[in-house]
Amino acid sequence: MDxxxxxxxxxxENDARLTFREIAEMIGISEDExxxxxxxxxxxxxxxxxxxxxxxxxxxxxxxxxxxxxxVTLTREKSYDDIAKRIAKYPEVHAxxxxxxxxxxxxxxxxxxxxxxxxxxxxxxxxxxxxxTTVTHFVLRTYKEEGVLLFKEEEDRxxxxxx
Amino acid sequence: xxxxxxxxxxxxxxxxxxxxxxIGREDVISLGVGExxxxxxxxxxxxxxxxxEKGITSYTSNYGLYELRESIANYYEKFGVKCTAENVIVxxxxxxxxxxxxxxxxxxxxxxxxxxxxxxxxxxxTVLAGGVALSYPTTPDFIPTCEExxxxxxxxxxxxxxxxxxxxxxxxxxxxxxYNRSILEEIADFAVEKDAVVISDEIYSELSYSxxxxxxxxxxxxxxxxxxxxxxxxxxxxxxxxxxYAIAPEDIFNAMLKIHQYCMLCAPVISQIGAIEALRNGExxxxxxxxxxxxxxxxxxxxxxxxxxxxxxxxxxxxxxxISKTGLDSEEFAKRLLFEKKVAVVPxxxxxxxGEGYIRCAYAVGMDKLKxxxxxxxxxxxSL
Numbered sequence: 001m002d003x004x005x006x007x008x009x010x011x012x013e014n015d016a017r018l019t020f021r022e023i024a025e026m027i028g029i030s031e032d033e034x035x036x037x038x039x040x041x042x043x044x045x046x047x048x049x050x051x052x053x054x055x056x057x058x059x060x061x062x063x064x065x066x067x068x069x070x071x072v073t074l075t076r077e078k079s080y081d082d083i084a085k086r087i088a089k090y091p092e093v094h095a096x097x098x099x100x101x102x103x104x105x106x107x108x109x110x111x112x113x114x115x116x117x118x119x120x121x122x123x124x125x126x127x128x129x130x131x132x133t134t135v136t137h138f139v140l141r142t143y144k145e146e147g148v149l150l151f152k153e154e155e156d157r158x159x160x161x162x163x
Numbered sequence: 164x165x166x167x168x169x170x171x172x173x174x175x176x177x178x179x180x181x182x183x184x185x186i187g188r189e190d191v192i193s194l195g196v197g198e199x200x201x202x203x204x205x206x207x208x209x210x211x212x213x214x215x216e217k218g219i220t221s222y223t224s225n226y227g228l229y230e231l232r233e234s235i236a237n238y239y240e241k242f243g244v245k246c247t248a249e250n251v252i253v254x255x256x257x258x259x260x261x262x263x264x265x266x267x268x269x270x271x272x273x274x275x276x277x278x279x280x281x282x283x284x285x286x287x288x289t290v291l292a293g294g295v296a297l298s299y300p301t302t303p304d305f306i307p308t309c310e311e312x313x314x315x316x317x318x319x320x321x322x323x324x325x326x327x328x329x330x331x332x333x334x335x336x337x338x339x340x341x342y343n344r345s346i347l348e349e350i351a352d353f354a355v356e357k358d359a360v361v362i363s364d365e366i367y368s369e370l371s372y373s374x375x376x377x378x379x380x381x382x383x384x385x386x387x388x389x390x391x392x393x394x395x396x397x398x399x400x401x402x403x404x405x406x407x408y409a410i411a412p413e414d415i416f417n418a419m420l421k422i423h424q425y426c427m428l429c430a431p432v433i434s435q436i437g438a439i440e441a442l443r444n445g446e447x448x449x450x451x452x453x454x455x456x457x458x459x460x461x462x463x464x465x466x467x468x469x470x471x472x473x474x475x476x477x478x479x480x481x482x483x484x485x486i487s488k489t490g491l492d493s494e495e496f497a498k499r500l501l502f503e504k505k506v507a508v509v510p511x512x513x514x515x516x517x518g519e520g521y522i523r524c525a526y527a528v529g530m531d532k533l534k535x536x537x538x539x540x541x542x543x544x545x546s547l
Contacts, residue, residue, distance in 0.1 A: 011458075022534070025465045026458035154202060160507055161182040161195035163283045163336075 004029055005037045009046070012038070016050040053146055065094070065110055065139040066117045068125065069103040071132045080104065083130050092120050103135070114138065173287045177513030181497065185507055192536040193507040194524040197336060199400040199480070201455075203437070204448035207399060210440040211433050219432060225424040227253025227408070228435045234442040235408055242368060243381025244391065250410050252419055253438075255430045257366045257407040260392045260419075262288050263426070264362050264409060265328070267418035268390075269294040273327035274319045275362075278307040280483070280511060280518035282336050282364070295324050300517045304474055305338040305483070307331065309349045316357060326357040331379065334367040337514045337523035338483040339460075339476025341371055347379045354388060360415065361389045366407070369398035369449060372457050373477035380410070387412050390419075395434075397479070398449055399441045406434035456480050459526040459533055466537040467524070470544040480527045483511065487520040489547055497522055503546075504539040 007027050011018055020038070024031040041047040056063055072083050080098055087107055088096045094108040107125070111117035118136065126134055142150055164171065185191060202208075226232060232248040239246060254260040261284055265275065271293040277285050279298045289296040299315040301307050316326050331350060334341040342350070354361045361379055368376040380389035394407025407430075411419060463482055464475050473484035486496050493510035500506050511521030524540075526533055 007454075022462065025462045026530075028461045028465075156200065158196050158198055158200070159182065160185040160191065160193045161178055161509060162197045163176075163178050163513075 002037075004033070005041070008034055008037045009041060012047070016052075053148060055150065063110055064113055064117050065108060065142075066121070067137045067139065068105075068107045068109055068121055069135040069137070070105040070107060070125065071102070071134075072104045072128075072130045073132055075130070078130050083128065086128060087125060090120075090124060092117075092124075169290055169293075173290060176283060177494075178283060178509060181494075181507075181509060181513070184498065184501060188501075188505070191501065191505045191507050192528065192532050192539070194526065194528065194533075194536055195507040195509045196525050196527055197481075198402040198527060199397060199452065200527045200529065201400045201452050203400045203404070204441075204445055206444055206448070207401070207437045207440045211404075211437045214433055214436040219436060221432065223253075223429045223432050223435060225420060225429055227251070227430060228432075228439065231435050231439050231442075232408075234439060235410070238442050239378065239391070239393075239410060242365070242376055242378040244378045244386065244410065246386065246410050250412070250416060252409050252411070252416060252423060253430045253435060254394075254407045254409060254423065255427050256396060256405040257364060257392050257394045258284060259405075259423070259427055260394070260407050260409040261285065261362070261364065262292070263419045263422040264390045264392065264411070264415070265289055265292040265294060266422050267415055268328050268360055268362075270327070272324060274316075274324040275328045275330055276312055276315065276326065276359075277330045278311075279515035280305070280337055280521070281330070281515055282332055283513060285330050285332075286515070289330075294327070295319065297324070297326075298515055298517070305335065305340040306342070306346055307350060309353050312350075312353050316353075326359050328360045328362055329354050329357075330362045330364070332364040332366075334371055334376070334476070334478025335481075336367065336479055337481050337509070337511065337518065337521075338474070339479050339481040340474060340483075341367075341373065341376070341477035342379075343374055344377060344382075347377065347382060351379060351382050351385050355384070359388070361385065362392065363389055364392045366392065366394055366397050367479040368393060370453060370456060370480060371478040372453075372460065373475075376478070390415055395438050395441055399438075399445055400452075401434065401437060401441070404431065404434035404437060406430050406438045456526070459530065462530070463524065463526045463533060463537055467540065470541050480525055482524045482526065483518075483521050484524065485521055486511075489544060491547075493519055493522055500540065500543050504543045506536050506539045506543075508540075 011023055020031045020034045023034045084096050092109050094110045097106045099106045109117050121136055232251040235251045236246050236248045265288050269292045274295045274297045275289045277296055277298045278301045286296040297315050297319050299311045363379045378391055380386045380391050391410040395401040460476055467473055467484050471484035473482055476482050493512050497508050497510040509523040511518030
């Protein structure tokens with residue numbers, strides 16, 4: 001794999017607001033090269049989207065998240081992919097993953113309230129014919145999201161000048 | 164006078180002086196910090212916490228924990244050195260190691276060659292050990308040459324000073340320059356000719372970017388006349404934990420141990436436990452930190468080049484640009500930059516007379532701050 005492209009992507013993954021110039025200066029390649037790498041990655045669907053990680057609780061909103069474990073039954077007509085797509089298309093659904101272990105899917109659902117999420121699961125997910133059982137876990141607090149710590153990080157305690 | 168003459172003879176630290184200026188000032192971005200901004204990797208801290216819980220708080224052997232000495236001996240193979248745990252002494256940081264190495268080697272009046280600009284402790288510790296500090300200038304690219312070494316040696320010898328040791332530090336604080344094989348060979352040849360010991364401070368060895376670090380002790384016949392100094396402060400951010408080590412040939416090792424057992428007894432046990440974990444599982448954390456330093460170096464050098472001449476650093480986390488075109492001396496420059504633009508750098512003069520005309524900029528700060536700092540430096544220079 002192209003090492004330079006990998007490094008550009010790593011940098012953008014951590015901070016999407018870096019300019020092409022800054023990235024070029026950090027890696028020691030030209031701005032045009034960076035532009036080309038990013039364009040290619042966008043065109044090929046390697047870069048999916050540029051998003052911002054927001055702490056909504058701090059803003060005053062309290063969205064409810066729930067992790068739903070789902071067990072399904074497979075038939076000749078309905079594969080994992082078919083079932084997953086049906087679930088994933090709901091805007092309430094934040095993430096869908098096929099997992100190993102006791103359950104088949106792990107789905108993250110986002111809603112305005114406990115009721116909101118519960119009814120969504122009861123009405124839209126449990127009623128899918130292939131779904132056998134669901135277990136809903138409401139998220140009470142998030143400590144780390146996308147590799148970012150949501151609690152106060154340690155301060156820089158270094159002296160201003162050291163030899 | 165109640166205090167010793169040799170202590171009185173030492174110049175006050177240029178860094179200390181500058182530090183006083185900064186205290187109490189807010190919004191200062193400091194490029195003056197000679198230590199990593201990354202926290203100690205969590206796995207290392209976790210191991211130290213666990214050791215405290217288990218009640219591991221006693222003295223260790225004077226040598227250091229055997230497991231640590233063994234891992235250090237194995238680890239140093241990556242820099243070309245084959246030694247055993249019996250050659251490794253664990254010290255309270257490299258600072259202690261420099262001190263006891265010099266004291267172990269020097270008789271009163273014997274000379275130590277020190278290339279300038281250099282780290283702040285070499286000269287004072289040489290004097291305190293009763294030696295004669297023989298500073299000599301490096302090339303404009305901060306490389307020590309045989310020619311300069313011979314020149315200063317000849318002068319010293321004509322005054323009856325025997326050349327006992329050659330001090331080197333690479334990758335270098337404050338210049339960021341490192342030495343490749345041919346430079347090391349030149350230094351080694353000189354040491355052999357003078358039958359001198361090489362004291363090689365390799366604390367920044369893991370932070371080598373331009374080429375692979377190689378210890379001078381890896382050159383043929385050099386293990387017998389080299390004292391390698393290294394530690395965990397820079398590679399694993401363990402500065403305040405004070406754990407370093409020396410690898411030395413038997414006679415020097417024994418002499419160092421004698422001093423160490425009286426002045427230090429042993430390095431902090433908790434830090435030795437952390438160091439074992441660092442060597443066992445720290446490579447991935449180290450790689451990430453190294454990659455980030457490289458990006459910062461590239462960025463900083465590219466930007467600062469717009470106003471100053473600077474040699475692209477091979478390692479460590481320092482750039483040492485020349486400020487001579489501003490007409491200011493390095494202390495004046497650093498002071499005005501601090502007062503007018505709130506950016507702290509260390510005047511090159513703190514690293515010896517040969518550092519005059521330069522400033523040391525440590526890129527051990529996050530990209531955001533580094534970006535802001537370099538913009539302010541450029542603004543400042545353009546305003547002159």
